[in-house]
Amino acid sequence: MEVVGNLKHENVVELKGYYYSKDEKLMVYDYYTQGSLSALLHGKRGEERVALDWDTRMKIALGAARGIARIHFENGGKLVHGNIRSSNIFLNSKQYGCVSDLGLATIMSSVAIPISRAAGYRAPEVTDTRKATQPSDVYSFGVVLLELLTGKSPVHTTGGDEIVHLVRWVHSVVREEWTAEVFDLELIRYPNIEEEMVEMLQIAMSCVVRVPDQRPKISEVVKMIQNVRQIDIVNQPSSENQVESATQPPLTPTQKGNE
Numbered sequence: 692m693e694v695v696g697n698l699k700h701e702n703v704v705e706l707k708g709y710y711y712s713k714d715e716k717l718m719v720y721d722y723y724t725q726g727s728l729s730a731l732l733h734g735k736r737g738e739e740r741v742a743l744d745w746d747t748r749m750k751i752a753l754g755a756a757r758g759i760a761r762i763h764f765e766n767g768g769k770l771v772h773g774n775i776r777s778s779n780i781f782l783n784s785k786q787y788g789c790v791s792d793l794g795l796a797t798i799m800s801s802v803a804i805p806i807s808r809a810a811g812y813r814a815p816e817v818t819d820t821r822k823a824t825q826p827s828d829v830y831s832f833g834v835v836l837l838e839l840l841t842g843k844s845p846v847h848t849t850g851g852d853e854i855v856h857l858v859r860w861v862h863s864v865v866r867e868e869w870t871a872e873v874f875d876l877e878l879i880r881y882p883n884i885e886e887e888m889v890e891m892l893q894i895a896m897s898c899v900v901r902v903p904d905q906r907p908k909i910s911e912v913v914k915m916i917q918n919v920r921q922i923d924i925v926n927q928p929s930s931e932n933q934v935e936s937a938t939q940p941p942l943t944p945t946q947k948g949n950e
Contacts, residue, residue, distance in 0.1 A: 694766050695794040701783060702758030704791035720791060728755075728788065728835070729777035733844055742877045745884045747786055748839045749920060752891070754787025755780050756913045759832055762793060763825050763909055772796065773823035775831035776812045776845075777838050796823055811845020811857060815901050826903035829912065833898025837861055840892055842875030858899050865896070890919045 696706045710717040725731065728751060731743055743751075755775075762772050773796025783789040814830035817823055834845050837857050845857045864873050874888055894915045897907055907915070 692794065694770065698762065698765055698793070700758060700761040701785075702754045702787060702789050703761055703793060704781060704789050706794070718795070723781040723789075725782050727778045728780040728782075728838075731782075732777060732838060732842060743839075745878055745881045745887070747782075748878075749887070749891075749916070750786050751780065751782065751788035752836055752839055753913070753916045754783065755790055755835065756788075756832065756909060756916055758788065758790035759828060760910045760913050762790065763828070771823050771825055772828050774812075775828050775835065777835050780835065814903065816903055824903065825909070826906050829898050829906045829909050830903075832909065832912070833895045833906075834858060836891060836895035836898065840875065840878075840888060840895065841873055842877060861892075861896070865892075887919050891916070894919075 692706070692709050692711070696709075699705060704720050704723075706718060706720065708719040726734070759772060759775065762770050764770075772790065772793055774792055775790070779790065779792040781789045781791055812831040812834050814827035817827050834857065837843075838845065841857065841861065843855075843857055843860075847855055847857070861873055864870065870889065870892070871885075873892065878884065878888065894912060897915075898912065900906055
């Protein structure tokens, strides 16, 4: 809790206080009025729905990636979030993604998370080892990126009650070269973003590869997202620039080619 409480970053929801006893464990955070990314993406559809435009989705992705990069930098570069999912990402005052629930996965490791809710975000190796790592955080973030791009939940059912895993579904669609079929219909109305969506899809796919060592570090993912579009980098606080430059090695030519 001390490590979590000392972490101050605009893309990590700040822990305000906690209570720890044998029978009860409480963590106190600020209330985010817009709700979670999960609620914004998968909440009410229809006339009253406020669609998330592409600019907002890009800022959510970049903010969340920065937040995870800051988490992975803490505690000598050994800190792991362990429960990255759209219900743990909120929008801060600048509409950037902000990561919550840091530390809960460690405290609650003895409590089983319902399989259906966790399965869509869980890296393949975590199913066997039951141990979250920084590469498994990257996998989970890749699933969040796929949610932002497709508008679909990580595990969802079709009209025929068939259970669909988002990562497998995206792989199958891309393999058949129907890439345009992947993207959320709500994004089709925005002009001139096809190239950016495809680049973001490539980043997401690199995060959800099966072999942990083949996934990029989250600091590299931040760079990749920034290279898709230069979003507000000039307006970043200087302290954050210093942290990011400390945690982000330059991309290799191979990585640049992959983007």
